[in-house]
Amino acid sequence: MSDDDKATGRCLCGAVRITLTGAHKEVGVCHCGMCRRWGGGPNMAIEVGKDIEIDGKEHVTAYRSSDWAERAFCKVCGTNLYYRIVEADDHVLCAGVLDDPDGLVLTGQIFIDEKPAFYDFANQTKTMTGAEVFALYAPPAEET
Numbered sequence: 734m735s736d737d738d739k740a741t742g743r744c745l746c747g748a749v750r751i752t753l754t755g756a757h758k759e760v761g762v763c764h765c766g767m768c769r770r771w772g773g774g775p776n777m778a779i780e781v782g783k784d785i786e787i788d789g790k791e792h793v794t795a796y797r798s799s800d801w802a803e804r805a806f807c808k809v810c811g812t813n814l815y816y817r818i819v820e821a822d823d824h825v826l827c828a829g830v831l832d833d834p835d836g837l838v839l840t841g842q843i844f845i846d847e848k849p850a851f852y853d854f855a856n857q858t859k860t861m862t863g864a865e866v867f868a869l870y871a872p873p874a875e876e877t
């Protein structure tokens with residue numbers, strides 16, 4: 734991957750700048766109540782894992798929103814930046830942060846059972862309920 738392929742992004746004020754060090758084009762939407770309260774609407778985000786470089790980290794504040802994850806934003810302008818699974822250090826970048834949305838594809842919608850009735854996306858995507866999401870990501874009970 735050449736430098737030209739590296740996706741870049743930034744917050745509203747530019748204090749925080751993001752560079753993706755891998756190609757990630759699949760956008761997922763989360764309809765859960767926490768995401769909607771966080772951003773004013775469903776959260777559209779891209780699982781980028783550890784393929785992320787953050788400039789201006791001193792301007793990033795993270796709110797620990799659950800036992801396993803935090804939600805980061807720019808403390809200057811309030812732009813939501815990413816959701817991070819703390820233990821795994823996996824980042825889920827808010828899609829709106831990226832400078833160039835060309836090539837992004839909406840591939841999935843999660844917590845579809847928490848979606849309020851007042852909106853619907855026309856995109857045909859996979860959908861998962863909250864229970865299905867937890868079943869997929871939670872470790873099997875036998876292993877605890």
Ligand SMILES: [Zn+2]
Pocket residue numbers: 744745746747748749807808809810811812
């Ligand atoms: Zn900012």
Ligand SMILES: [Zn+2]
Pocket residue numbers: 763764765766767768769776844
């Ligand atoms: Zn959510």
